[in-house]
Amino acid sequence: QQPVQSPQAVILREGEDAVINCSSSKALYSVHWYRQKHGEAPVFLMILLKGGEQKGHDKISASFNEKKQQSSLYLTASQLSYSGTYFCGTGSYGGSQGNLIFGKGTKLSVKP
Amino acid sequence: DVKVTQSSRYLVKRTGEKVFLECVQDMDHENMFWYRQDPGLGLRLIYFSYDVKMKEKGDIPEGYSVSREKKERFSLILESASTNQTSMYLCASSFDRAGGNEQFFGPGTRLTVL
Numbered sequence: 585q586q587p588v589q590s591p592q593a594v595i596l597r598e599g600e601d602a603v604i605n606c607s608s609s610k611a612l613y614s615v616h617w618y619r620q621k622h623g624e625a626p627v628f629l630m631i632l633l634k635g636g637e638q639k640g641h642d643k644i645s646a647s648f649n650e651k652k653q654q655s656s657l658y659l660t661a662s663q664l665s666y667s668g669t670y671f672c673g674t675g676s677y678g679g680s681q682g683n684l685i686f687g688k689g690t691k692l693s694v695k696p
Numbered sequence: 697d698v699k700v701t702q703s704s705r706y707l708v709k710r711t712g713e714k715v716f717l718e719c720v721q722d723m724d725h726e727n728m729f730w731y732r733q734d735p736g737l738g739l740r741l742i743y744f745s746y747d748v749k750m751k752e753k754g755d756i757p758e759g760y761s762v763s764r765e766k767k768e769r770f771s772l773i774l775e776s777a778s779t780n781q782t783s784m785y786l787c788a789s790s791f792d793r794a795g796g797n798e799q800f801f802g803p804g805t806r807l808t809v810l
Contacts, residue, residue: 586738616798625700625786625801626739671738673799684799685755686731688738 585609587674589687596662596694604657604690606672614675615648615655616684621668629657629670659692667694699723700802702787708808715774717805719787726792728770729799730754730762733784745770746792777809 587608594602606615614633618626630639632648632655639646643660655674659666669691673684703718721728729744731754741754743762751762759781763771770789774781785805790797 618799625803626799628798628800631798673739675797683729683741683744683752683754684797685741686739688736 586685587672587687589670589672589690591690592688593691594693596692598664598694598696599661602659602662602692604659604670604672604692606655606657606674606687608653608674608676608685610653610674610676612648612650612653612655612674612676615646616673616675617646617655617657618671618673618686619666619668620671620689626671662692662694664694664696667692700787700789700800702785702802702805704805705803706806706808708810709774709777710810711778713774713777713809715777715807715809717772717774717785717787717807719770719772719789719802720768721770721787721789721800722768723789723791723800724767725789725800726767727790727797727799728764729788729790730760730770730772731786731788732756733786733804739786742772777807779809781807782809783807 617629620626646657648655669689673686700721730742731739745751745764761773787802788799790799
């Protein structure tokens with residue numbers, strides 16, 4: 585079952601912040617975040633493997649609440665280059681190693 | 697740099713044709729994946745393979761088969777293409793390790809079935 589991402593779409597002005605959420609009905613051992621720009625392949629941003637873990641990548645960071653089966657992606661001081669569709673991919677217990685279930689994506693548009 | 701290549705960027709086929717989509721990776725990854733991407737539905741896993749000649753069904757395997765004869769190559773086969781298989785097809789690969797399996801994606805093949 586696909587994880588649920590929210591919001592489906594968000595429009596920001598440069599410099600504004602955004603949060604994208606990913607929620608699963610299954611117990612998770614990992615959450616991946618990817619960004620896909622229009623017409624391009626998805627590109628890996630980060631993996632979170634432990635409950636409560638937070639990781640950062642420039643001004644993009646993420647948290648993973650294993651108990652709530654949720655992850656959030658934080659984009660601070662957004663730049664035009666952040667525009668794209670963000671996908672979370674979840675690895676759950678009982679699934680095959682390496683196999684991810686992706687959400688439907690959140691489309692982020694950053695305007696000047 | 698990790699490279700995942702797909703045989704075609706665009707492909708147009710007729711209903712009933714047999715279609716082969718090829719994917720090659722150059723990083724000696726154990727895992728390889730085929731996804732289809734449709735607007736509003738995200739990435740849905742069709743099949744994946746964790747070793748040569750090994751395969752497992754993903755969420756939407758109906759109408760598809762796969763072949764992995766060599767570690768670097770993973771083929772997706774549409775035995776008899778139908779219009780509802782018109783989609784973007786993405787191949788990905790990753791190492792098989794417990795510490796985390798970043799997936800590297802190919803550029804995609806946009807398949808149109810007429």
